[in-house]
Amino acid sequence: DAGITQSPRHKVTETGTPVTLRCHQTENHRYMYWYRQDPGHGLRLIHYSYGVKDTDKGEVSDGYSVSRSKTEDFLLTLESATSSQTSVYFCAISATGEAWAEAFFGQGTRLTVV
């Protein structure tokens, strides 16, 4: 299994509070991704990173920010959590960003905003 760990695995937070999710990899892969998964929508890309301090937005980036200060860590921050951000969040890594590259996913973080 690819060495990718997400923390926390579960979190309940109140509306309006900031929340940070962490993704840690031991594979030294260049690309890291944050997805959210909601019923009927599949996996939707929030943000991705193609190197240290190099990040870009995905299709559902509003309300989220990311940071990558080290190759192994990719942080996702919800600036002010809303109920619409209740979801399961997955981090993924891949060796390259090219079309032939497979992605390895973490076990997910279930976030509930109340």
Add this chain to the structure above:
Amino acid sequence: QQPVQSPQAVILREGEDAVINCSSSKALYSVHWYRQKHGEAPVFLMILLKGGEQKGHEKISASFNEKKQQSSLYLTASQLSYSGTYFCGTETNNYGQNFVFGPGTRLSVLP
């Protein structure tokens, strides 16, 4: 733009075959297939590239029709372990950053 998957759900008996389809309105460069079991992370199955060959993995294989912008995943002689949600993901070029997952097809294999 998110690809379309069909059917949304399918129920099979062990040993039966199934086909899951993935289609896009845009010209595709690649199609990826993942399987996700309940409560677990998605797991990579295979990638099909434009101009490439049909891929196979044991009793799971897939095809990619570039002209129709669609891919089909074939599950032969289904096993209980095949149960889960199957996602296709598509790219329209080789640069990687336009990858989009479909909504998924839930497959249930019964004894």
